[in-house]
Amino acid sequence: MELGSRWDRFRRSEAASGYMLVSPTALYAILLLAAPLGTIILYSFLTDGYLEIVRTFTLANYHEAWTNELYRTVMLRSLGVSMAVTLVTVVLAFPVAYFVSFHVDPSRKSLWLFLITIPFWTSYLIRVFLWKVILGFNGVVNSGLMGLGIIDEPLTFILYNVNAVVITLAHAYAPFAILPIFVALEKIDRSLLEAGQDLGESRFMTFLRVTLPLAMPGVIASVLIVFIPTIGDYVTPQLVGGPEGRMVANLIQLQYLKLDNYPLGSAIAVSAMGIVTVVSLLFLFLNRRYLKGPKS
Amino acid sequence: MKGGGFRIYAICYLIFLYAPIIILPLFAFNDATVIAFPLSGFTTKWFAEMTTQPALGQAVKNSLIIAVSASVLATTLGVFAARASTRYDFPFKGGIMGLIMLPLVLPEIIVAVSLLVVLLGLGVNLSILTVILGHVLICTPFTIAILSSAFQSLDRSLEEAAYDLGETAVSTFRLIILPLVMPGIISSLLISFTISLDEFIIAFFLAGTEVTLPVYIFSQFRFPQAVPVIMALGTILVGMSILLLTIAEYFRRRGLARSGAKDTGGFL
Amino acid sequence: MTVEKPTMIEFRDVHKYYGDYHALRGITAKIRAGEFFSLLGPSGCGKTTLLRTIAGFEGISSGAVMIDGKHMEGVPANKRPTNMVFQSYAIFPHLTVAQNVGFGLRRANLAKDELARRVGEALEMVGLKGYGARAAHALSGGQRQRVALARALILKPKVLLLDEPLSALDKKMREQMQVELIKLQRQVGITFILVTHDQEEALVMSDRIAVMFEGEIAQLADPETLYRRPNSKKVADFIGTMNFLPAEILSEGPGGIEIEAQGLGRVTLAPDQAPGAASGQGATVGFRPETLTILFEGQPTAERESMGTIEEVVYYGDMTYYDVRLDGTASPTRISMRNVFGRPVLDIGARARIAWSAGALVLFR
CATH class of the missing domain: 2.40.50.140 (Nucleic acid-binding proteins)
Structure with missing residues (x-):
């Protein structure tokens, strides 16, 4: 008994050191992240009165957010755009991650990764604006294609619509998609691939049966890390989306800053997060078999 | 050369990634108000024009104050959390760290509106300070990611050795731990500085009447005649970010080399 | 007959728990001054834990650890007359060889040339004369080991603790270092306590060996007795x-x-x-x-x-x-x-x- 309590004291002291160290950061996150998130969830159940919020519980905001034609369209569009961006980004990113992991000399890998990450860190606004320039009426794509004589008049379906949003977001989140896949590929023991071929599989079948399943945790991480933030992107739809490219973040901004309807804005925000969470969990559930197994 | 097809694809991909950055200086030095091809001629007047805009100067000043404060605060909070999570075990560690790292995936607009609601509810006036609060929140996860790897590669017996040789916990931290994670700290400062300087939405929601650099840039997009100046400004910003990132990468690698750890990749 | 040497370290019924795990189960033993003593056993037998209770890195749950007749309860690692050579050597990577070796003398506030002299002596003792200005991370495994030894011995501890110091070296280097360690121990006359899982290493180097299994000392004897008259099948099987x-x-x-x-x-x-x-x-x-x-x-x-x-x-x-x-x-x-x-x-x-x-x-x- 006496020994047990001594041990408890020791453990408490180890845990205490941990808590003490983590407490400034944790407190900050609780006060400025958890509490605000809780507050908007709370707000989403309140009623918007003139100049102030009425403190009565209601589901009206959610009813409005889910039944109003405009809101529903924007919400579904956001989900669609986010999924398309995720698909495009991850599919385009995989070969790059594969190339860097399997075909680049180990001493040059970090140079490649550095090159891939740099654009991610350079002024997001200006990058988005430049896509407008690239895709615009007199933009790089149109003048290039016209100069080559491939088209006679500028293409208009590439700006101020959903396509432009997808292209721009796919560009913005590329490093986010590449790095988790790269890390997963790096972890694969190369002798497994040799074993696969030794056991009579072709290169391609080895890739399908060995490499791809082992890389899946990275692919799943990529999907989530792209999918979750893109649904809430504001700048890209605002700048290149045009009226038919608006997404949920633009709607939230409108409710908060222009219409001053915090409860409805909150309900839309919470709904968007809810959709993201459900889709992500569904995705994880469908891929659960790749995530089991020994943790390394 | 290995991986022929893949190499060509990867290079095309890099071109796709760099396309906007390559085009940017073309328009910054282009002698035309309209941002479109064909280019008309070389000029540096857009750079000169930047100095004549007092609003820009104020925005730069605000952004610098915010970025410096946010990066110092976020790195400080990051040091605490990274040290706690790599060195100690405590109940609910996963949950606590998960909450702290949440802004990494949370759309910034959610962070922005939720903070806005609470701050206004508390009667706090929106200012540079409120932007700093928001930026610390989104920078901290990045600093933790960088600093954790710095603390992780620290062999625990180094601390014990210093302690064994007569040092106290405090002097061990000063003589051994701090110098060894210093590259991580510098790289974390630079990264948070870059993130904060570039952050738009939180500043847009929380700055009140104050204007930060991205908010200024965003507002100028509405005026076509102002865009060439923004291109010039963007060129400088991009150049600066690349410089800062290169320095950050240098320190990160030096940190790894010092502690003899294997390089496992980039910042993320 | 030689006179029995005085006791340097004494364990009195030492117990150590990690939660429900009973890591040390009533260790009672005496280690003599100036002895080369080994703690030998398979991994997980508690030998490293026991060593770390001497250094002060692990507290004990009950019993007593005495060093040179003094109770060590409540004495932190930085106040104990012991120094340690770590398994990973724990060479400070940001310091030079000389700064590493002289690290423990910082608190002594020695004059610059006195410090340099003592560091030089310590380096010479381990065969690294002239290596002082080298960067620590540029050393080979064997050299790191020597720096770790010099760094620990420069403080003239009463007891030198060695936690599997040779396990990271290749076979040839290991055999060479075994001989050097024995010579060094004779030269400085300090009590050496070595933790190892290598029975041959323990037999070659030690004056006496404690064989440990599952948190207990199974047999404590000189190498020859241990080899010729093991007191259990388990000890007999572990050694040779x-x-x-x-x-x-x-x-x-x-x-x-x-x-x-x-x-x-x-x-x-x-x-x-x-x-x-x-x-x-x-x-x-x-x-x-x-x-x-x-x-x-x-x-x-x-x-x-x-x-x-x-x-x-x-x-x-x-x-x-x-x-x-x-x-x-x-x-x-x-x-x-x-x-x-x-x-x-x-x-x-x-x-x-x-x-x-x-x-x-x-x-x-």
């Missing part, structure tokens, strides 16, 4: 190779123990040939492979002989190992024979005369 044959105790008296062993017949053993306490699992005799000899044709008859059939032959160059089934036994007995030029290596299936001596047997009961 030992053959076991079932036996039956016929009578026991002050003159000795009479047993009947399978394949060996009736033997009378001296009381010291049964060093262990009774375990109640039945009696077994054990003997080392080199205590048996195969008699080749023409060699004279030995005092004790058994017949057997060779089942396996493993040729090692200087040695040949034979697995011989002694008549009347259920499992083969290993015999190691030094190869002599001109003498043939026997074939599998051959019959052999085996000579052995009653004095080499150990009885476990």
